[in-house]
Amino acid sequence: MSDPSSSLSSGELNRLAELAEKLRDNVLADAEVAELESILAESVAARDAFAALAMLGAELRLTHGRFACPVPPEARHAGRRVSLLRDWRFVAIAACFIVAALLAWRYAPTGSTAHGGPIATISNASGAELLADERLTPATVGSTLRGGALHLRGGLLELTYPSGVVIVLASPARFDLRSATLLWLAEGNATANVPAQAIGFTIETPSAKIVDLGTEFGVSAGARSSDVHVFKGEVMIQNNGEPDSLRLTESRASRIDTRTRTPTGIDFQPELFIRTLDEPGSSYRDLIRQFEPIADYRMKITPDATQLVDVSVQHLHGRIIRGASERTSAPGKIGAGLRLGGSTDRSYAVVPDFLTAPAAALTVCAWVRAESRPRWASIAKNWAKNAGRNQGGQFHFGLWHDEGSLEVHVHDQAGAEIGVRDSVPLPLGEWQFVAFTLDGTMLRLYRNGEEVAATPCDGLTQIAPSSLGIGVKLGDGLEPELNNAGFWDGKLDELTVFHRALTPAQIRSLFDSVR
C-alpha cells in the first residue's frame, strides 16, 4: 500500500486532516470548502490521504462502540424461512441484525461469520473477571456465552462446547467465540482439548490459524506472535495469507511471527499452560496419601480463587491473599500451582489455624519454582521472631538471606535456633523438590531427593504461633512481617506437612515418582 504521507508534505497532510475534521463537524467556512475541493481535485495522493483519514475515523468509531442496536431473536433461528415484506418492522429488525453484527465484529480483523446464539457454556471458573464490551459480566458456572468481544481480566475460565471441546483460558485474555468450531484469541493463553467428534476445531490468532487434528494443545497469542504447544496428537498451523501449512505433532512447539508469518521451532513447554481446572491424580499424590500428611496443599483451583484447600483429613484450610497480580493460579508441577510475585506483588497464603507438631517429628516438603531469590524468600514458615524478640516457632523454610540457597531453621526443645542450608543458590526457572525432616535428633535438608545438609537437633519447641505463612513470613497476627516478609517470587506446589520424619528413601521415592 502506498503511504499517502510519502506523497504529501507534512504541512499539507496536517491541513487536509484539519479540513476533514472540520467537515465532519460541519464547521467549514465557504473558503475552506473550496480549499478542500481544490486539494482533493488536484491530487490522487490527497484523495488517498482523505480515504485513509476516513478509514481511520471509521475504525475509531467502531473501536469505541459508537453503534448500538439489540440482536433480534428472529435473526437467531437460522434455516427458518421468512418473508421479506415491505414491512418496516422486518426491515428495522434486519438492520438491527446487521448493525449489531457490526458491533460484534468490531474486534474482528479477519473474515468471520455472524452468530448470535449461545456457543459455549462456562463449565468451570476461578476468580474470573469477564468483561463484554469492557463491562463486567457474570462468569457463573452453567451460563452460556455468545459471540462477541470478551476480555478475561482476571482469573481462569473453562468453556465447554456442545461438541465436547473444552477450552481453558487464563487471564489476561481477549477472545471471541466466533462459532461452534472457531475461537478467536487476540491475546492470552488458552488450551484446547478436542475430542474425536470435534476434529477441525480451530483457534485463530493474529498470527495463524491452529486447526485441530484430534488433539490437546495450548496457544499463547499476542499481537506480535503466537506460540503453539501440542500436548497430544497433532495440529495444523495455517498462516494467514500463506499457502504452506505446518503440521505440528505431540511434544513439539512453534512460534508464528505476525510480521513474517514464518514458523519458528521453540522448546515444548507444557508447564506454561493450565490445562484443566481440576486437579489430576498422580503417583506422587498416591504416595503422599500413604504417608498420612497432616496438611496437604495441592494449590487446587477454587471458584473464588481465594481459598487454600487442604485435601488431608485435617482440613486445615487457609486463604490466598492476592496482591497486585491478576491471578495466583498458574500451571504447577502437578495440576495447578500457587503463583506469587515477590515483594512488589505481595501475594501469599495463610493458614490461620495450623496444627503444630506435638513432638519432635516433622517433615515439610514442596515443589518450588523460583523466578528470583528475594531476601529470606519464604516457602513455608511457622515462625514468630520479629523486632529482635525470639518468640518461637517450629520452622522457617525458604531461602537463605541474599545468597538464596535453600535453608531451614527450627527451634529445638530448649528454644535454640538450629539451621542448615544448601551450598549453592536455588536454581531459578525450574521446578525443585525441596524437603526437610526432623526426627528428634537430626535436622536434614533435601533437594531433588538428595540430602544436601544435616545437623544435630535436640527435640522441637512447643512454643509456636498457631498460623502458617506460605510464601511469606507472618508477623504479629496474620499479616506479613513488617521488616522482612520474604515474599516468594515464583511458584509453589504440593506443599505437604507430616507429623513424622520421612526417611531418606521415602523422600527419594516422592521425588522419583514425578520425574
Add this chain to the structure above:
Amino acid sequence: MQVTRTLIDGEVFTRLLLQNQRRIAGLIFSLVPRGPDADDVMQETCLVLWRKFGEFQTGTDFGAWALRIARFQVMSYYARQKRAQARLSDETIESLAESLADARWESTDRAEALRACLGQLKERDSELVRRRYHSGENVDEIADHVGSTVHAVYKALARLHVRLVGCVNAKLHSARP
C-alpha cells in the same frame, strides 16, 4: 411486490457487509456531520443495501456496489438538508467513493494495527482520543476541558490523525512477509 428469502441470504449479505463495513462507514462518517445524522445515514444505507441485495450480482465487487449506494445516500442526505451546509461536490464525493472502492482498504488487519498504534500514544493524545471518540465530546468541550482553544484542538486532532494513519500504514506494511 413480495420477495421471499431465506436467512441464508441474510447470512451471505451480513458476511459481505462485514467485509466491507469499514469502507462504507469511512465514506459516510467522513462526509456526513458527526452525530445522529451520520448514524441515520449509516443505518439507512444498511437498509437500502439489504433491500436492494436482490439486485446485487453474485461474483461482482460487493464493496464497490455498496459504496455506490452509500454515496447516493450521502448525496440524498445533503439534498434533504434545508439549511445551508458545508458540503463537497458530487464529483468529489464520487471520486472519494472510488478511492475507497480500492481493494486495499479492505485489509482486515487495520483494526489490529490501529489498536496497537493507540496503545503507543502518549497520555495526552490518548485523552484526546477518549474524549473525541469514546465520550463523543465536541471540539468546544474538549477545548474547555484541556484549557485550550478550538483552533488548537483542531490542529492537535489533525496531527494526531495523521500520525495514526502513518502508524497504521507502517504496521500494515511491515506485517507483510
